[in-house]
Amino acid sequence: MKNIIAFGETLLDIVHDGKAVLGTFPGGSMLNAAVSMARCSLPVRLMTEISEDGPGKLIKDFLVENEIDFGYACQYTHGKTAIAFAMLDEEGKANYTFYKDYPKERYTTGLPEMDKDSLFVYGSFSALDGALLHVLQPLINRAREAGSILYYDPNLRKNSFSQFKDPMSLMRFNLFSAHIIRGSDEDFMYVFNTDDITRIWDMIQPSVCRLLIVTRGASNLHVVYKGRFFTVHVPDMDVVSTIGAGDAFNAGVIAAVNKLDLHRDDLNKLTEKQLHFILENGIRFATEVCGCKSNYISIESGIAFRNTALS
Numbered sequence: 001m002k003n004i005i006a007f008g009e010t011l012l013d014i015v016h017d018g019k020a021v022l023g024t025f026p027g028g029s030m031l032n033a034a035v036s037m038a039r040c041s042l043p044v045r046l047m048t049e050i051s052e053d054g055p056g057k058l059i060k061d062f063l064v065e066n067e068i069d070f071g072y073a074c075q076y077t078h079g080k081t082a083i084a085f086a087m088l089d090e091e092g093k094a095n096y097t098f099y100k101d102y103p104k105e106r107y108t109t110g111l112p113e114m115d116k117d118s119l120f121v122y123g124s125f126s127a128l129d130g131a132l133l134h135v136l137q138p139l140i141n142r143a144r145e146a147g148s149i150l151y152y153d154p155n156l157r158k159n160s161f162s163q164f165k166d167p168m169s170l171m172r173f174n175l176f177s178a179h180i181i182r183g184s185d186e187d188f189m190y191v192f193n194t195d196d197i198t199r200i201w202d203m204i205q206p207s208v209c210r211l212l213i214v215t216r217g218a219s220n221l222h223v224v225y226k227g228r229f230f231t232v233h234v235p236d237m238d239v240v241s242t243i244g245a246g247d248a249f250n251a252g253v254i255a256a257v258n259k260l261d262l263h264r265d266d267l268n269k270l271t272e273k274q275l276h277f278i279l280e281n282g283i284r285f286a287t288e289v290c291g292c293k294s295n296y297i298s299i300e301s302g303i304a305f306r307n308t309a310l311s
Contacts (some may be wrong), residue, residue, distance in 0.1 A: 002258045003045075004037060005072075005112055006030040007122040007139060010048040011082040011098070012055040013295065015241065018087065022241070022293050026059040027084060029124040029155045032244040032295040036251035036285060038066045039302030042258055045069040045112055047135075048126075049102065055081040072109050079103040092239040092290070096157055107135040116147035116263055119254060123153035127174050128167045140177050149257070149264050152178035153250055154187040175204045179267055180257075182213040182250055182282075197222040198229060210267035213279070215249060217242070218290075221283070225275060226268075232279050237287050244295030245286045251297070252285030253278055255305060281305070 008030025015022045026035075034044045046068050050056040052075055059081065063070050080101040086094040114120065120143040126132055143150050152174050171191055175181060181204070185195035192203050197214050201224050204212070212224040218239065221232040256278040262270075270278075285297050292298075 002042070003112075003114065003118040004034075004042055004254065004258075005045045005047060005114065005118060005120050005139075005143075006034045006037075007047040007120070007136065008124050008126045009082060010046075010050055010059055010073075011084040012059060013084045013086055013243065015086045015088065015094070015243065015293070022088070025295050026062045027243070027295055028082075029153060029247045029250075030121065030126075031059075031063075032247035033121065033251040033254070034068050035062075035066050035296040036248050036289075036302070037255055038068050039297055039299050040251075040255045040258075040305045041302065042255060043069070045072055047072045047107075047109075047112075047139075049074045049076065049082075049106060051075070051079050051081040052077050053081055055083065072112050074107045074109055076103045076106075086243055088241055088243075092241045094241070094243050102131075106131055111135070111138060111142065114143050114146040114148045118143065118146060118148035119151060119257065120148050121151040121153070121250065121254060122174070124155040127152070127154075128170050130165050130170070133170075137173075140173075144177065147264055149180065149262075149267070150178045151180045151182070151250065151254060153181075153246065154183045154191060155246060156187045156190045172204075175209075176207045179208055179264060180211045180213075180253065181209050182215065182246070182253065184246055185214055185216045188214060197224060201229075211270075211275075211278075213249075213253075213282070215246060215286070221279065223279065225270065232283070234283055235287065237290050239290045240292055242290055244289045247295065248289040248297055249282040249286040252282035255285075256281040259305075259308070259310065277310075 010028040010031045013025045013027035034046045038044050083099040085097040214222040
C-alpha cells in the first residue's frame with residue numbers, strides 16, 4: 001500500500017439544481033479524491049484547513065467515518081470553514097460561489113515524511129495561493145527528494161487567477177514538478193488559452209511529467225505518454241452532476257497505480273495493459289460519480305475495486 005498524501009482546500013458544498021437543494025456534501029477537490037481512494041482501502045492523509053465550527057464538525061465526522069487521516073490538517077478557531085454554493089446547469093455543470101474566511105496564520109502543523117512508496121497529490125486553489133507556499137513548496141521538494149510520485153490537478157474555476165498574486169509562476173512550478181498531470185480542457189484553456197494537448201505538452205516543457213491526461217467532460221480523453229499522443233474512448237453516460245467527476249478520475253488513476261504497485265521509475269516503462277488499466281479505472285470512477293449526486297464513488301464500488309484481479 002502506498003502512503004498517499006493529499007493537499008488541498010476543504011469546503012462544505014451546497015448543491016442546487018435551480019429548483020431545489022440536491023444535497024450538502026463535504027467537498028473540495030482533494031477531499032473528494034481522498035474519500036474515493038479511502039473507499040478503496042487506500043491509506044490517505046488529507047492536509048487541509050477546517051474550522052472548529054458547525055460545518056467543520058460535519059466534515060471532520062465524515063472524514064473519520066471514511067477512515068481518512070487528518071492528523072496533519074490545520075484545525076483553527078479564528079475563521080470559518082469554507083462554503084461553496086454550486087448551481088447546476090442543464091448539463092450538470094456547476095457554477096460556484098465561494099465563501100471563505102481563513103485565519104491569518106495558516107497551516108501551523110508539521111509536515112509528513114515521504115519515501116519512494118509515497119504518492120503526493122495536490123491541486124486547485126491551495127496550490128496557487130501564495131499564503132500557502134511555506135507549506136506546499138517544502139512538501140513538493142520533500143516528495144521529489146524522497147523518490148515519491150507527484151500528481152497534479154490544476155482544477156481551476158473561472159476567474160481563479162484574479163484572486164492570487166503571480167499565479168502563473170506557481171502554476172508553472174506545479175506543472176513542472178509533477179510526474180502525472182490530469183486536467184480538464186477548461187483548466188488548460190484558463191492557463192494556456194488552448195485545449196490542444198500537443199500545444200499543452202510543448203508549453204509544460206521542460207518537465208518531469210511522464211503522463212499527461214486531458215479530460216473533456218463526456219468526450220474522449222486526450223493522453224500523452226512517452227511522447228505518444230492518443231485518444232481514449234469515454235462511454236456515453238447520464239449526467240446528474242459533474243462536481244466530483246475529475247476528482248473521482250484522479251482517485252481512479254491513483255488507485256490503479258497503487259494496485260499495480262508502481263513507483264516513480266516504473267512510470268517510464270508502463271505496458272499497454274497497465275496504461276489501459278490506469279486510464280480505464282479513472283474513467284470508471286468518474287462515470288459513476290457523474291451519474292449520482294455524490295462527490296465520491298460508493299463504498300460498494302470501492303469494495304469491487306479491491307476485489308478486482310489483475311490478469
